[in-house]
Amino acid sequence: MRRCIKIENRKRNQTLSIRLTDSEKSAIYKMSKKAQLTLTEYILKSSLKSEIKVVDLQPLLVELKRIGNNLNQITRKINRGAFNSYNFSEMIAMQRKIYDAIIKLSEEK
Template identity: 30%
Template sequence: MENGRHRVVKHFRFTETEAAKLRKLAKEFNMTESEYIRLLLNNKPSDYLEIRIMLSNLINEVNHVGNNINQIARKNNAGFYSRNDMESLRAYMRKLIMSTREVEKCIGSYEGS
């Protein structure tokens, strides 16, 4: 890539099935077909689409759990902390740990690919 522009044009032949699969995958990940092919060519583990989606979902989960923990901490600081809050906090932490382990397990299986 020179000056941030893609200048070389390549023409490829695909079967109808292959072309449909490329269209579907690119659309599924909100990319153009060219972007999708370039992503596959770079082939860095962090670029695997499935891993990017899993990490994005994990980040969202962490943000939600963090928000809930902040609410519990606010109640604690105001003197309204209850046993239910403690149980909720433990449940959020278990959920976070399980989500992290699930992503870790999936990413580990990609490293051997």
């Protein structure tokens, strides 16, 4: 009696299509050969072992908007002559923290 293999019983029965340029496809194919893996194994290992960090920049953007609003209010008061001098050290320190956070995020990508 002849046995039929059902597709549902296969371990890998799902497909995934992606669009690549010729150079991207060639590069991935070459790297898979260099790693001595099939194309499927190489893509799976590359994608499942790599961690992509997703960073929520919304809180940072909200804080930057607040700082911008504060700077505008201070500038208006200075231009109206409300005060002549102001210690901006706290604002500069907070801006430095935000700047450092942005730099750190850009380096992690």
